[in-house]
Amino acid sequence: MPPLLFFALPLALPLALALAAVAADDGGLPDCPLRAVQWAQDNTRLHLQLLDVTCKGAPTLSSGVDSLSFRCTSPRDGGGCAVRLEFLFRDRIQPGLTRCQAKRHSHWCTLTKEAPHTFDRLLFDKEDPLQRHLTVNWAKFAPEEDDFSQPVRV
Numbered sequence: 001m002p003p004l005l006f007f008a009l010p011l012a013l014p015l016a017l018a019l020a021a022v023a024a025d026d027g028g029l030p031d032c033p034l035r036a037v038q039w040a041q042d043n044t045r046l047h048l049q050l051l052d053v054t055c056k057g058a059p060t061l062s063s064g065v066d067s068l069s070f071r072c073t074s075p076r077d078g079g080g081c082a083v084r085l086e087f088l089f090r091d092r093i094q095p096g097l098t099r100c101q102a103k104r105h106s107h108w109c110t111l112t113k114e115a116p117h118t119f120d121r122l123l124f125d126k127e128d129p130l131q132r133h134l135t136v137n138w139a140k141f142a143p144e145e146d147d148f149s150q151p152v153r154v
Contacts, residue, residue: 029081029082031081034083035052035053036134038134040136040142041118042141046093046111048110049107050085052105053074053083054074054102056074056075059107063096065092065094066124068085068086068109070109091119093112094113
């Protein structure tokens with residue numbers, strides 16, 4: 001057995017089991033088409049709005065120090081479909097402080113940043129397929145705060 005395969009097998013089995021659990025969890029429903037995700041930030045929080053997402057029951061949320069998983073079953077398209085969103089963020093968040101709530105065919109999530117600062121972008125990977133669905137919600141976006149109280153030496 002090649003050495004690389006020897007180390008990959010123990011890692012592949014838990015991954016395969018996790019993927020099988022996810023597939024079994026949604027009852028084999030097709031994926032819902034994703035309309036759009038709006039995001040905004042201030043110095044301490046991220047705000048996500050999942051547009052046009054209606055869930056039967058409460059969604060399943062799982063938050064890590066740099067990720068958020070949002071899953072639910074939607075009654076859309078007749079027989080229903082599965083909403084599966086995986087966000088891998090550019091910087092770290094405090095997972096225990098993540099809050100989401102449903103409002104008029106959308107879900108709002110507020111996440112607290114691990115350290116106060118401005119993210120230069122939301123997602124870690126610029127090529128993430130979710131990137132094409134993201135837009136900035138400028139009404140909730142707070143620009144980077146500059147400290148103009150200190151005199152500038154020229």
